[in-house]
Amino acid sequence: MKRMVNAMKKTIGLFVVILTALILVSCGDSKPSNEFTIATWAAGTELSEFNEIVDKVNEAAEGKYVINTLSIPSDYYIKLSTQIAAKKAPEFFWLTQELISKYADLGAIVDLTDYMEKSEVLNADDYYEGVIQSALFNDKYWGLPWIANPFIVYYNKTMFNELGVTPPSETDDWSWDDFIEVSRQIAGKTYRGKSVYATVIEGNPNIETFIWSGGGDILASDGKTVLLDSEGTKRGVGNLVTLFRENLIPRYNTISYARNVYFERQEVAMYMGGIQDDFERKITLMPEADRFELGYAPIPTDPSGKSNPFDWTASTVMSQSVKDKDLAYEALEALTLAFFEWKIAPPIKGTLENIKTIAPDKVPALATIEHALANARSANYTEKWTELSDLYLWRGLYLPILQNPEVDYIDLIDKAAANMRSKIGA
């Protein structure tokens, strides 16, 4: 019996030693300082394309640095945040615009302003103004945007012609009053045996699109002053409410499939979406009888005559944990420049021609895309943005309007603004 106890003691001792060794090995960081990892949400074909780009960048670096890929196709931000918490953050990772300020505020990413200013190949001025704004927080740049996807209006030219409605121009500005007037001419008409609507809205396009449509805004550029209850905002949200109240668009609780499907099935005449939406390809896959001619127009202008297309942007950021930041920035910059030849739209000026090679389907939309990129903008983000947006813009304003367009939206705006002020001040 005593021998057995001793044997067990030894086994447990060995187990503890192995476990401790494993923990120590896993906690240690033996990675060379010129080896970097980039986390991406790309998967499948997109990931293969991504890896090809990374390989080319590595090849050009001639051993000066090496970039590895870490694909996180699902629950990207959860896995990323747990890696950061475990001090295992990848050196570079993608962030969408609304999270940059949060990560910057929490000290998880590096301020790239100085690097951008010193760079001879990629400065803030090279970017479209509205795109680089998305990486700005506290007057500093925290990421290198590598893609821009501003909104435009897609419309069914065939339907417009058949209903005798004059279509909008592909580059000439049209106002929200024009948009609503066109919507009135379309909604309720019968097309292909069905009653059609002007467009469909179910939370997309985002509330920013409507707030800006009246010349209003959510926050000032300082990220602290609340502008939500301005007259411009009220006018803009009024545009959204009008579309619902006049039944120019389907009611929220009757929407039963994705917004793009309404457009593809020709149940709505217009669709406000990003330039990446690939209706061109989808139309070619439709049966001959169901195909239609696609038209493009800018997002309608606010009362000052400015179009404000919301721009979805992703940036590559650098983790605070990087040891050799100068070398890392060199690698990050090389990688970002390579991304500009990958997806539409490259977020820097003077690269519009790249679209012809990257996405030949989009050539007919080039003029509208150019217009959208030049006018693209995003919100003035703050570190509390995700909460502000969820609590006050979505739950406090957009959702109640979607559920009941007869609601007193002015009151909702005032309450949302007051709550927002209280939250920011807290």
Next chain:
Amino acid sequence: MKNREKIGFYFVLPWIIGLLVFTLVPMIAAVFIGFTDWSIVGSNIRWVGLANYQEIFKSEQFWHSLWITFRFAIISIPLVVFTSFVISVMLSKNIKAVGVYRIIYYMPAIVSGVAVSIVFRWILDPNNGLINLVLSWIGIKGPNWLYDPEWVLPSYLIMSLWGAGGGILTYLSALKDVPTSLYESADMDGANYLQKTFYITVPMMTPIIFYNLIIGIISAFRKFTDAYVLGGAGGEGEFYMVHLYEQAFAHYKMGYATALAWILFIIIMFFTVIVNITRKYWVHTE
């Protein structure tokens, strides 16, 4: 400690280590985290005292998600308990191919929650879904289910019945333990089927109903997988756990989310204790 006892201790040591490292330590850490503003991404942790709890009770979202969860729990728990019980009684009979029926009814309980959710996304699809297709055969235009805020709760109640098979197993084994002598005596006294069910089967089954009730309360309040996968129009699919998850991983408020977890723990504990107190009035013990 005697050698013999030591051997036993060594055998359970891995489990004790596991319990300490993976359960007890995180629980203690969670108590601490609930009083901080830890964000998971940032390294700065600030002690905020009861601020997270104060913020939670002032939050409309908290009350909204709690109301959604409570509403679901109050209907789904008796619904699932009743359905499981009725099916079990039917499956306990010596009918032809009873084994096949038992497998069919139990199978859903072993399918992954995510897979079930994806199947239900199709079943509840307003345009191409199974339920609306069947309704259309009898001339009824089905509702918009998860796309219509008013139909989100009924959608989740239908889905909850899918898991009824999990309870069937325990009911069936308990039904086997009901002494046949009781039924024989009842037969001699001239009791009919319903009388035997209500005066013998149900009372004899109350301990297992009690068990399933407790499990039902815990799982209803911790509902997450299908709600996370399917959501629901108008925020009506935002159950408590979904709200907690969003606070932790969408808003990076890990301290706040941990405080929410402790509140949920207390809520579940409260209802469990209440049910336990009522036990002496309705649970039959020999």
